[in-house]
Amino acid sequence: xxxxxxxxxxxxxxxxxxxxxxxxxxxxxxxxxxxxxxxxxxxxxxxxxxxxxxxxxxxxxxxxxxxxxx
Amino acid sequence: xxxxxxxxxxxxxxxxxxxxxxxxxxxxxxxxxxxxxxxxxxxxxxxxxxxxxxxxxxxxxxxxxxxxxxxxxxxxxxxxxxxxxxxxxxxxxxxxxxxxxxxxxxxxxxxxxxxxxxxxxxxxxxxxxxxxxxxxxxxxxxxxxxxxxxxxxxxxx
Numbered sequence: 001x002x003x004x005x006x007x008x009x010x011x012x013x014x015x016x017x018x019x020x021x022x023x024x025x026x027x028x029x030x031x032x033x034x035x036x037x038x039x040x041x042x043x044x045x046x047x048x049x050x051x052x053x054x055x056x057x058x059x060x061x062x063x064x065x066x067x068x069x070x
Numbered sequence: 071x072x073x074x075x076x077x078x079x080x081x082x083x084x085x086x087x088x089x090x091x092x093x094x095x096x097x098x099x100x101x102x103x104x105x106x107x108x109x110x111x112x113x114x115x116x117x118x119x120x121x122x123x124x125x126x127x128x129x130x131x132x133x134x135x136x137x138x139x140x141x142x143x144x145x146x147x148x149x150x151x152x153x154x155x156x157x158x159x160x161x162x163x164x165x166x167x168x169x170x171x172x173x174x175x176x177x178x179x180x181x182x183x184x185x186x187x188x189x190x191x192x193x194x195x196x197x198x199x200x201x202x203x204x205x206x207x208x209x210x211x212x213x214x215x216x217x218x219x220x221x222x223x224x225x226x227x
Contacts, residue, residue: 001220001224006215006216007216007219007220008216011213011216011220012220014107015217015220017107018106018107023076026103026105026107027075027076027079027102027103028075028076029109030102030107030108031073031074031075031099031109031110031111032073032111033071033072033073033161034111036111040071040156042156043155043157044142044154044155044156044157046145046146046152046153047150047151047152047153048150048151049151050151050165050168050169052151052152053151057204065206066204066205066206066207066209067204067206068204068205069202069205070203070204070208
C-alpha cells in the first residue's frame with residue numbers, strides 16, 4: 001500500500017508494522033500503566049450520566065491529564 | 071497496578087461469554103484490538119444497559135476478581151452511565167452510554183469480531199471520541215482517522 005493524503009507515510013509504516021504483529025504482541029506494547037493523580041486515588045466511582053462524569057473530570061482532574069472538553 | 075494484558079482480555083471474554091454479558095470493547099483499547107498502534111492505560115467496555123445484563127456483568131466481575139460491595143452491585147444494577155473500577159486485577163472502565171452512540175444495538179450491528187473479542191467498529195470509536203471532545207482525544211484523532219482508512223482498505227469491510 002502507498003501513502004495517501006489521508007494516510008501519511010510515517011503513519012502508514014506504523015500501521016503496517018502493527019499489522020505484522022500478533023494481537024498478543026500488539027496488546028503487550030499498547031497497554032501501559034502510569035499513575036494519574038486524583039483519577040487513580042479511588043477504587044470505585046460511578047456516575048448516573050456521562051455528563052456528570054465529564055463534569056467531575058473537569059472539576060477535579062489536573063487539566064494536563066487532558067480529560068477536559070476542548 | 072500492572073498494565074492490562076492479553077491474558078486478562080481473554081479472561082474478560084471468557085467470563086462474559088459464560089454469563090452471557092452483552093458488551094463491546096470501545097475507546098482506544100478497542101482501536102488497539104483492531105490493530106491501531108498506540109498506547110493506553112485502561113480497558114474500556116461498552117456494556118448494554120439493562121437489568122439482566124447488569125446482573126450478568128456483576129457475576130462476571132466477581133469471577134474476574136473484582137470485589138464489589140453489595141451497595142456498588144445494586145448501584146450498577148439500577149443503571150449508571152459510567153463506572154470506573156480500580157480495585158480488581160486490572161483497571162476497567164464500564165461505559166453504558168458512550169457519547170456519540172445512540173444505542174448499544176446499533177453498535178452491536180456494526181461490531182467487529184477480533185479473534186473472539188467483540189469490538190466496536192472504528193466509525194463508532196471515532197464518533198464517541200469526537201462527541202466526547204476531550205483534549206486527549208482531539209490530539210490523537212487525525213491518526214485514528216488515518217488508521218480507519220487503512221483498516222477499511224485492508225479489511226475490505
